[in-house]
Amino acid sequence: MDRGLSHGSATSSHLTRRGFLTAAAGTAGAVAAAPLLAACGTGPAAKTGATSASELAKIMPAYAPLGLSGIKPDYASIDGSEPGYLSYPTNLVHTVSEVPGSGSTYTAIAPDWGAIPRTVGNTYYQALNAALGANMQWQPTNGATITTTLPTLFAGNQLPDWIEVPTWAQPPGFGQATQSKLADLTPYLAGDKIKEYPNLAAIFSDGWQQGVWNDKIVGIPTVVSAFATGVFLYYRADILDKLGLGTPSVKSLSDLYDLGKEINDPRARRWAFDDIWQFMGYPFGTTVSLPYVWTTDGKGDLITVFETDELIEAMNWEASLFKAGMVNPDAIAGNTGTAKQRFWSGQNIITADGGGAWDSADLTSGQAANKGYTRVAFDFFTASGSGTPHVGLAPPTEYVSYLNNNLKPAQIKELLRIADYLAAPFGSYEFTLVNYGAANTDYTVTGNGPVLTATGNKDVAATVPVLLASPNNVISNPGYPSVTTAAAQFGQRNAKYGYKPLFYGTNVTVPNDLTAAAAFAPFVGSGGINYIMYEVIRGRSTIADYQSTLNTWLRSGGSKLKAFYETVRAKYGDA
Numbered sequence: 001m002d003r004g005l006s007h008g009s010a011t012s013s014h015l016t017r018r019g020f021l022t023a024a025a026g027t028a029g030a031v032a033a034a035p036l037l038a039a040c041g042t043g044p045a046a047k048t049g050a051t052s053a054s055e056l057a058k059i060m061p062a063y064a065p066l067g068l069s070g071i072k073p074d075y076a077s078i079d080g081s082e083p084g085y086l087s088y089p090t091n092l093v094h095t096v097s098e099v100p101g102s103g104s105t106y107t108a109i110a111p112d113w114g115a116i117p118r119t120v121g122n123t124y125y126q127a128l129n130a131a132l133g134a135n136m137q138w139q140p141t142n143g144a145t146i147t148t149t150l151p152t153l154f155a156g157n158q159l160p161d162w163i164e165v166p167t168w169a170q171p172p173g174f175g176q177a178t179q180s181k182l183a184d185l186t187p188y189l190a191g192d193k194i195k196e197y198p199n200l201a202a203i204f205s206d207g208w209q210q211g212v213w214n215d216k217i218v219g220i221p222t223v224v225s226a227f228a229t230g231v232f233l234y235y236r237a238d239i240l241d242k243l244g245l246g247t248p249s250v251k252s253l254s255d256l257y258d259l260g261k262e263i264n265d266p267r268a269r270r271w272a273f274d275d276i277w278q279f280m281g282y283p284f285g286t287t288v289s290l291p292y293v294w295t296t297d298g299k300g301d302l303i304t305v306f307e308t309d310e311l312i313e314a315m316n317w318e319a320s321l322f323k324a325g326m327v328n329p330d331a332i333a334g335n336t337g338t339a340k341q342r343f344w345s346g347q348n349i350i351t352a353d354g355g356g357a358w359d360s361a362d363l364t365s366g367q368a369a370n371k372g373y374t375r376v377a378f379d380f381f382t383a384s385g386s387g388t389p390h391v392g393l394a395p396p397t398e399y400v401s402y403l404n405n406n407l408k409p410a411q412i413k414e415l416l417r418i419a420d421y422l423a424a425p426f427g428s429y430e431f432t433l434v435n436y437g438a439a440n441t442d443y444t445v446t447g448n449g450p451v452l453t454a455t456g457n458k459d460v461a462a463t464v465p466v467l468l469a470s471p472n473n474v475i476s477n478p479g480y481p482s483v484t485t486a487a488a489q490f491g492q493r494n495a496k497y498g499y500k501p502l503f504y505g506t507n508v509t510v511p512n513d514l515t516a517a518a519a520f521a522p523f524v525g526s527g528g529i530n531y532i533m534y535e536v537i538r539g540r541s542t543i544a545d546y547q548s549t550l551n552t553w554l555r556s557g558g559s560k561l562k563a564f565y566e567t568v569r570a571k572y573g574d575a
Contacts, residue, residue, distance in 0.1 A: 051209075051214065056212065059216070060191070061193075063203075064198065065202055066425060073474070081226075081494075083475065084476070089427040096199075096421050099132070100133055100414070101134030105137065108137065108464060109162070114461070118459065139464070161415070163402055163404075164468055167291075175213065178213040180405065184216045188413065188416055200416070202472065210396060210397055220402070222399045222470045228396055232354070233279045234375050235351075238370070242372075256378075270346060271326060271329075274342060274351040276351065283382055288305065289523075292503065294503055301566075319537045339351065344368075357375070358487045391499065392501040422469035426471065434465055434470075442460050448479035511564065522549050532550075
């Protein structure tokens with residue numbers, strides 16, 4: 001499953017936010033990869049990592065939107081939706097007037113899920129370093145092994161000058177590392193100080209909160225979205241058209257079930273559904289997976305979503321799809337690795353996937369299997385069909401970069417100027433260079449925007465700089481206007497339903513004795529399978545089994561974890 005942080009493209013059409021979020025989902029599994037708010041602590045007396053609203057107000061960088069002359073979206077942001085651009089700008093705007101670096105050498109590490117490019121003779125690195133005025137030693141590391149690479153770097157004190165630490169890959173003791181091994185950026189970025197770096201100042205405040213630990217700005221947020229939801233529910237619009245059904249009107253789970261019955265045809269190897277569990281919380285106004293698993297009961301006391309009646313209702317409803325034979329057998333077997341192929345080939349018509357699945361690369365892959373392939377998302381709806389959808393937002397970003405605490409103030413300022421260059425927005429000269437490299441060497445300009453040359457395809461590895469600093473996301477699929485239009489209009493219609501769950505954007509350091517409970521292992525499984533809800537909806541376990549698993553988790557530290565989060569909530573507030 002594409003890591004669902006909304007469907008915006010923070011970067012170019014050849015390297016979209018979708019692209020590396022897609023690959024990242026395969027690193028740790030669609031469910032288990034979700035970022036934990038917990039990181040190891042040194043004991044119950046350790047700092048919680050959280051920051052109160054009053055302290056945030058004192059240190060939060062001043063948000064200053066940056067408008068570029070002549071660069072206007074075709075689909076404006078509404079209620080936080082990502083703006084959409086049907087074409088790539090031709091008159092690029094410069095946002096940085098001076099070379100940011102002073103000739104220093106720095107090391108920088110970030111995960112990359114593609115082929116690692118050459119270092120010697122790399123034209124992209126040469127062009128980027130020349131523009132930055134620094135000898136940046138870009139070191140992409142295998143994204144598939146990032147969860148084992150980072151602990152080694154932190155434990156062995158082998159940190160580079162600049163490093164990307166995805167929230168879902170934070171190593172043990174990371175909460176403490178933010179205080180001892182990573183630079184405090186508060187003196188440089190708090191309040192109006194960030195205006196020295198205009199592109200960084202244009203990053204949404206919610207994104208900056210992801211980099212705040214213990215009343216300090218420590219991290220630089222990247223690929224930030226104001227409307228980020230974990231999962232969308234998609235359908236094959238072209239197949240429904242062929243079946244004479246047109247655009248479906250799904251306003252409730254009953255509508256969805258009835259549609260499933262109408263389109264399900266196992267004899268033709270066409271099933272209505274893949275496993276859509278990761279979507280199932282939304283119709284009930286809740287979530288079913290990490291990181292935001294906290295809510296309140298009728299008394300206002302803190303509980304997990306795993307203790308709610310809504311979760312049980314969601315399990316029972318999806319179990320009905322399995323019982324009715326409307327779920328693809330490969331999905332029943334837990335073959336998550338072929339879920340996209342099943343959707344592209346039309347072996348299932350409705351699927352749950354991250355916002356990152358909706359882009360030009362998906363259209364290309366789908367049309368390779370079926371020329372008419374068209375992916376569309378259902379608008380959010382409630383289980384009963386009445387009332388207003390209530391959709392819990394995912395983190396504004398799962399990617400935050402950090403500077404080494406050993407750097408001197410002058411070096412920190414230099415790297416912040418470089419970060420400001422990397423964070424230049426869509427439509428700028430700097431954005432294009434960061435994402436495509438040198439004109440006429442790494443890319444050429446066509447009617448659909450920049451297109452990589454043979455050299456560019458070999459050398460351009462923009463994932464590392466993009467994950468170190470980048471602008472807010474936009475939706476851009478040059479040459480594929482239908483994709484941008486559908487995704488942008490979906491956001492415009494649905495962003496209003498988003499709400500910030502408890503502890504939204506809050507970093508929490510959990511004491512050592514509670515880290516096992518904070519992993520929520522019985523409820524997240526491994527690789528998107530092997531968790532208790534997975535078994536219940538397949539009919540292999542019962543609701544009674546689920547309750548037994550929940551009670552065991554509560555006795556084994558879950559209740560203590562709830563009490564710990566109650567203290568965090570009492571001290572710092574709900575979000």
